[in-house]
Amino acid sequence: MVALLEVEDLKAFYGQTQALHGVTFSLQPGGITTLLGANGAGKTTTLRAICNMVRTVGAIRFDGRPIEGLATEEIVRCGVGHVPEGRGTFTNMSVDENLRVAAYTRSDKAGVERDREMVYEYFPILKARLAQQAGTLSGGEQQMLAISRALMLGPRLMLLDEPSFGLAPLIVQEIFRIMRRINGEAKVGMLLVEQNAALALELADHAYVLETGRIVMSGKASDVKSNEAIRKSYLGY
Amino acid sequence: MEQLLQQVASGLANGAIYACLALALVMIFVSTDHINFAQGELSMFSAYLVWQLIQWGLNFWLALAIVAFVSFLIGVMVERVILRPLHSAPVLSIVVVFIGLLAIFHSLAGAIWGHTIKDFPSPFPNIAFAGSGYIGPHQIGMILVTIALLVALFSFFRFTPLGLAMRAAAQNPASARLAGIRVDWMLALGWGLAAAIGAVAGSLVAPVVYLEPNMMASILLYGFAGALVGGIASPGGAVVGGFIVGVLENLIAYLGNLLEKTTGVYIIGNGEKLTVALIIVITVLTLKPSGLFGHVTVKRV
Amino acid sequence: MATTATTANSPVTAAARPAGHKWWIWLMVLLLALLPLLGGKTGLISNYGFLQLSLMIVYAIAVLGLILLTGFNGQISLGHGAFFAVGAYTSAVLIDQASWPYWATLPVAAIVCFLVGYIFGMPALRLEGHYLALATFALAVAVPQFLKYRHFEWFTNGVQGINIFKPDPPFGLPLSADQWMYLIVLFVAVLMFWIARNLLDSRAGRAMMAIRDHSMAASTMGVNVAHYKTVVFGISALYTGVAGALHAIIFEFVAPDSFRFELSIAILVGAVVGGIASLPGAVIGGIFVQVIDKYADALTKKLTTAVSLPLDLEPWTIYGIALILLMYVMPMGIAGGLTALWRKLRGS
Numbered sequence: 001m002v003a004l005l006e007v008e009d010l011k012a013f014y015g016q017t018q019a020l021h022g023v024t025f026s027l028q029p030g031g032i033t034t035l036l037g038a039n040g041a042g043k044t045t046t047l048r049a050i051c052n053m054v055r056t057v058g059a060i061r062f063d064g065r066p067i068e069g070l071a072t073e074e075i076v077r078c079g080v081g082h083v084p085e086g087r088g089t090f091t092n093m094s095v096d097e098n099l100r101v102a103a104y105t106r107s108d109k110a111g112v113e114r115d116r117e118m119v120y121e122y123f124p125i126l127k128a129r130l131a132q133q134a135g136t137l138s139g140g141e142q143q144m145l146a147i148s149r150a151l152m153l154g155p156r157l158m159l160l161d162e163p164s165f166g167l168a169p170l171i172v173q174e175i176f177r178i179m180r181r182i183n184g185e186a187k188v189g190m191l192l193v194e195q196n197a198a199l200a201l202e203l204a205d206h207a208y209v210l211e212t213g214r215i216v217m218s219g220k221a222s223d224v225k226s227n228e229a230i231r232k233s234y235l236g237y
Numbered sequence: 238m239e240q241l242l243q244q245v246a247s248g249l250a251n252g253a254i255y256a257c258l259a260l261a262l263v264m265i266f267v268s269t270d271h272i273n274f275a276q277g278e279l280s281m282f283s284a285y286l287v288w289q290l291i292q293w294g295l296n297f298w299l300a301l302a303i304v305a306f307v308s309f310l311i312g313v314m315v316e317r318v319i320l321r322p323l324h325s326a327p328v329l330s331i332v333v334v335f336i337g338l339l340a341i342f343h344s345l346a347g348a349i350w351g352h353t354i355k356d357f358p359s360p361f362p363n364i365a366f367a368g369s370g371y372i373g374p375h376q377i378g379m380i381l382v383t384i385a386l387l388v389a390l391f392s393f394f395r396f397t398p399l400g401l402a403m404r405a406a407a408q409n410p411a412s413a414r415l416a417g418i419r420v421d422w423m424l425a426l427g428w429g430l431a432a433a434i435g436a437v438a439g440s441l442v443a444p445v446v447y448l449e450p451n452m453m454a455s456i457l458l459y460g461f462a463g464a465l466v467g468g469i470a471s472p473g474g475a476v477v478g479g480f481i482v483g484v485l486e487n488l489i490a491y492l493g494n495l496l497e498k499t500t501g502v503y504i505i506g507n508g509e510k511l512t513v514a515l516i517i518v519i520t521v522l523t524l525k526p527s528g529l530f531g532h533v534t535v536k537r538v
Numbered sequence: 539m540a541t542t543a544t545t546a547n548s549p550v551t552a553a554a555r556p557a558g559h560k561w562w563i564w565l566m567v568l569l570l571a572l573l574p575l576l577g578g579k580t581g582l583i584s585n586y587g588f589l590q591l592s593l594m595i596v597y598a599i600a601v602l603g604l605i606l607l608t609g610f611n612g613q614i615s616l617g618h619g620a621f622f623a624v625g626a627y628t629s630a631v632l633i634d635q636a637s638w639p640y641w642a643t644l645p646v647a648a649i650v651c652f653l654v655g656y657i658f659g660m661p662a663l664r665l666e667g668h669y670l671a672l673a674t675f676a677l678a679v680a681v682p683q684f685l686k687y688r689h690f691e692w693f694t695n696g697v698q699g700i701n702i703f704k705p706d707p708p709f710g711l712p713l714s715a716d717q718w719m720y721l722i723v724l725f726v727a728v729l730m731f732w733i734a735r736n737l738l739d740s741r742a743g744r745a746m747m748a749i750r751d752h753s754m755a756a757s758t759m760g761v762n763v764a765h766y767k768t769v770v771f772g773i774s775a776l777y778t779g780v781a782g783a784l785h786a787i788i789f790e791f792v793a794p795d796s797f798r799f800e801l802s803i804a805i806l807v808g809a810v811v812g813g814i815a816s817l818p819g820a821v822i823g824g825i826f827v828q829v830i831d832k833y834a835d836a837l838t839k840k841l842t843t844a845v846s847l848p849l850d851l852e853p854w855t856i857y858g859i860a861l862i863l864l865m866y867v868m869p870m871g872i873a874g875g876l877t878a879l880w881r882k883l884r885g886s
Contacts, residue, residue: 051415072414081415088412090405101405104398105417153417272668274616274675319862328667329614330865333810336616336803337861344854454799458679461672508686515680519673523661526669 002064004029004157004189005050010058012042012049012213019045021213022058027157027206032183032190034200034221037210038236043193044085046210047159050191051075051082062157077105081150081188085161087142088149091135095126095145098134102149111154118186119148122178140171147175151182157189158182164196172196176203197236201225243371244487250376251459252483253383254445257438258460259467259475260390261431266469268407268427269320271331275338277457279432280439281450282342283308285350287440288357288448297360301440305433312432316425347450357443379441386437387476390430394472403427458514459486465521466529474529481529482517489513567728573720585716589788590828592716592723596784598824599727601808602734602817603777609815610738611770612750613662617674618778619802620681625651625779626786626797627685630700631693633787640705640787644726647783648776655775659768678802685794699793702786719788726784730777735817737773746770778805804831807861813873822872830857 003026012020020042027033035043049056051072060068067075076082090098099119103112120127123144129137134145143163150158163179164172180203183190194200201207201221208218209230217230224230258276265273273279283304290300315338323330361378394400405413406423413420438460439453446452459482467478493505505513573583573591583591604618628650629643638646658677665673686696694700707718737743748756749763757763786792808827813819834853842851868875 053411053414071419073417073419076415076417084412084415088409088415090408090412092408093401093404097401097404100398101401101413101418102416104402104405149416270668272672274671323865326865326869328671329608329810329814330869332614332616332668332671333806334862334865336806337858337865340803340854340858340861344852344858348849348852348855454679458676461676465672503689508683511680511683512687515676518676519661522669522673523664526664 002029003027003061004031004063005191006059006061007046007050008059008061010046010049010056010060012045012057013055014045019054019213020049020056023210023213023215025208025215025218027189027191029156030183030187030189031206032192032204033206033208034192034194034204035208035210036194036197036200036224039195040212041210042213043210044161045213047082047084047161047191047193050159051080076153079154079156080159081153081155081157082159083146083150083161083163085165087146089134089137089142089145091133093134094131095134095137096130098145098149099126099152102152106152106154112152115152115154119151122151122181123148140167140175143167143171143175144178147179147182151186151188155188157191160190160192162193162195164194164199172199179203197231198225239371241491244491245484246372247376248484248487249480250372250379250483251445251486252463252480253379254438254442254456254479255459255463255483256383256476256479257386257434257441258457259464259479260387260472261434261438262460262464263467263469263472263475264427264431264434266464267472268403268424269316271320271335272461272469273431274332274335275342276431276435276460277453278339278342278346279308279311280435280457281453282346282439283432283436284357284439284443284448284452285346287436288355288443289350291358297358297440301360301437304440305436308432308436309429312429313425315432316428320428321421321425343450350448350450352450355448357440357448359444375444379445382437382441383476383479386434387473390434390472399426455511455514458511458518459483462514462517462521465518465526468527468529470527478529482514485517486510486513567724570724585714588714588716588720590832592720592788593785593831594825594828595720595723595727596781596788596824597805597808597827598821599730599784600778600781600805601812601823601827602731602820603774603779603781604805604809605812605814605816605820605823606734606737606746606777607770607774608809609813609819610743610750611746611767611774612753613767613771614667614671615674615774615802616671616806617677617681617802618774618805619797619799620677621651621655621775621778622782622785622801622805623681623685623792623797624654624775625782626792627694627700627782628779629783630702630786630792633702634695634700635693641722643787644780644783648780651779651782652772652776654779656768656772658775659771662771663764663767674802678799681797681799681802682794685797694794697794699791699796702790702792704788704790716788723784723788726780730780731817731820734777738817742766807857809871810861811864811871813871813875813877815870816873816877819871819873 005027007026008024010020010023011018023042023046025033035046037043045054048054050060052068052070052075053072056068058068059066062078062080067078090101093101099116106112125141126144126148129141134142137145147163160179163175167175176199179190182188192200192204201224204221206218207221207224208215210216258280261276262273265271286304286307287300290303291297319334319338323334359375359378361374363374394404402413402418403423403426405416406418406420407427410420413423442456443452446456460479463479463482464475465478466481467474467476469475490506490510493503497503497506600618600622603621604615607613607615625647628647629640632638632643632646633640662670662673685694704715704719706715707713711718745756745761745766748759748761749766753763804827808823809820811826812821812823830853834857838851838853838856841856842849870878
């Protein structure tokens with residue numbers, strides 16, 4: 001089976017500063033992999049590097065096809081839905097327009113309609129807020145919108161950058177429950193970056209732990225979770 | 238009273254042109270954060286193209302449609318070829334490039350068509366109608382075309398996927414890329430649209446001010462004033478601002494004349510129109526840079 | 539976005555140049571000052587030639603004014619023709635109406651322009667980058683109309699403008715009027731460049747540049763940004779205004795339409811072509827402005843026939859293309875480009 005995403009010896013730079021020092025990992029179709037680590041470990045940078053939003057060196061293959069060096073929008077068009085840090089809401093547009101923008105690249109009307117209904121089913125609150133300006137949504141609602149926008153692309157891989165950030169625990173649980181459903185029903189692979197390691201390990205099947213731009217350990221999520229030494233030294237709980 | 242109404246009516250007509258230009262300026266500003274100092278000369282150049290096609294026997298509207306399309310292509314080219322490589326250049330470089338473009342279009346028009354003033358036919362039939370004492374057919378036509386243009390643009394940006402994508406690209410380029418939108422092309426399209434709108438503005442104002450290479454210099458200043466009054470980041474506001482400035486300009490001159498007639502003191506008249514525009518520009522810029530209808534936008538750093 | 543012309547590592551400025559090179563500058567000045575004796579006597583340079591040289595120097599001063607503002611303080615102006623006009627009119631009106639001697643009008647023009655610039659600098663404080671460009675653009679476009687204002691007509695003479703006469707050299711010096719004015723202009727220019735040099739080397743100069751590079755950081759270091767920016771606007775207007783006054787005197791004529799938008803553009807182009815953050819750049823820019831003004835037509839004609847275009851190109855087309863190309867190749871102007879080249883050659 002060809003891996004959905006393969007990253008090999010990936011290095012990333014912000015100006016002169018190197019933020020990733022050769023990261024290698026892969027993700028199976030339909031799998032959920034999580035990247036864990038402290039602040040500044042390079043988790044967000046890894047996601048950004050996959051979408052060519054920072055200067056990178058290294059090989060990235062999506063579904064066996066090399067995508068390194070492609071423009072961000074072209075990578076997205078391959079089927080990579082990136083839910084960015086800060087959610088990337090189009091604040092001056094309505095919720096409806098946000099969703100329409102997200103489906104901009106698609107020409108299959110019926111499919112778009114279907115995905116719309118799917119999104120409404122996952123997040124009924126968005127349907128109630130369709131005409132509302134997206135900037136006025138609550139943080140949780142904006143996160144739901146961000147995930148929905150990525151879904152409207154019809155992706156096969158979603159890159160999720162701290163979906164729990166700044167949200168109340170109840171809402172976080174809700175969002176993670178939906179993410180599990182999305183993974184199961186829409187057969188979307190997920191690469192999840194999280195500060196909240198306990199939560200992420202609950203959802204993911206594989207985990208990689210990053211430290212200062214390097215992968216320091218990896219394994220099955222359940223193994224990582226049950227290994228107290230790792231939890232204590234790297235994940236802080 | 239009658240005179241006052243007349244002044245307001247012709248102010249609205251002038252305002253229509255300012256509104257068109259303001260719209261073109263806003264179009265470029267929202268997508269690239271640049272103020273296009275060459276907008277006036279581009280419009281003038283387009284008006285000449287229309288004139289040329291009319292000379293070759295084309296109907297005004299057909300000529301305008303063709304030129305609007307050609308201008309669109311010119312706009313796209315200017316963005317892609319000239320401005321794109323300078324994307325991260327300092328503001329001064331960008332401003333200088335705009336000045337360079339201004340010089341090029343200005344002198345090309347002079348070189349190709351000469352500097353003598355040319356008559357430009359009005360596309361609107363010269364008929365009498367109720368209220369034609371206040372406002373001429375061409376002036377009504379200018380207002381109607383502007384409003385039609387605004388409605389068309391509004392629908393385009395609100396309802397079509399491409400319009401939405403352009404708005405998304407202007408608002409949040411990074412996020413737009415993550416929706417698979419080719420942001421660079423959207424900016425170029427914004428330029429193209431601006432150039433096309435400018436073509437309409439130039440061709441509508443040419444019958445009023447006559448065709449010559451300098452025709453747009455002062456009109457552009459009013460376009461700036463209109464854009465600023467309405468909020469340089471808000472297309473709807475720009476149009477309203479254009480109309481406000483057009484009326485304001487005439488009213489100030491009217492009041493100046495009235496004052497002179499009644500008291501014999503001259504303060505302000507037609508000769509000070511540009512100074513009025515200057516004062517409007519500086520006042521709005523310093524007191525309310527977001528304009529009457531604009532909201533404060535977060536500055537991109 | 540706030541920093542306009544330069545970044546920290548750009549090949550800025552004469553300010554960074556070692557002092558050891560200074561002697562040859564003074565030698566050049568001396569040679570220039572002797573030109574009327576050498577060139578004039580032998581007939582090598584006509585009176586017309588001296589007028590041309592004077593105009594170059596005048597534009598160099600005007601460009602220097604803009605360079606101080608834009609290159610060293612980061613404020614863009616597309617409207618320096620306005621200050622040039624104010625200086626020219628101040629001088630012409632005083633000579634014409636009050637029969638002042640020409641030399642006495644220069645300090646008055648300087649003061650008036652400083653005040654005008656200072657006042658304009660206050661609203662400009664709130665503007666940055668494109669917005670400031672826009673405000674000054676409006677100023678440039680409005681200038682001729684402003685000069686024609688009816689209530690000013692009694693001293694500006696309206697559209698007709700003012701004719702004045704070039705002064706004869708004093709003490710019966712064996713010089714023509716053009717040669718004498720050339721010396722005056724040269725003297726004023728040397729004085730003003732020398733002052734500018736010292737200003738930039740001073741604490742105040744460093745504060746100016748700090749504001750340009752990072753106004754927020756400058757203000758946290760205790761630089762009064764608002765005060766500096768307005769004063770620099772005033773000084774810049776003063777420089778360009780004095781140039782305007784000199785121009786009025788040697789050209790013997792002022793009229794509203796000599797101060798159209800094109801003049802502001804010419805000053806800007808001079809600054810950009812010469813080198814926006816360099817004093818030698820101002821000299822190059824001044825020469826450029828006058829040469830273009832003088833020879834662009836002929837040059838364009840030659841070029842048009844050389845490539846056998848079916849079109850009589852106008853100078854501005856080439857001007858525009860050259861400007862845009864320059865922004866790609868040498869965004870720091872000729873002086874900046876030469877400095878960078880020099881550094882590269884020396885391998886540092």
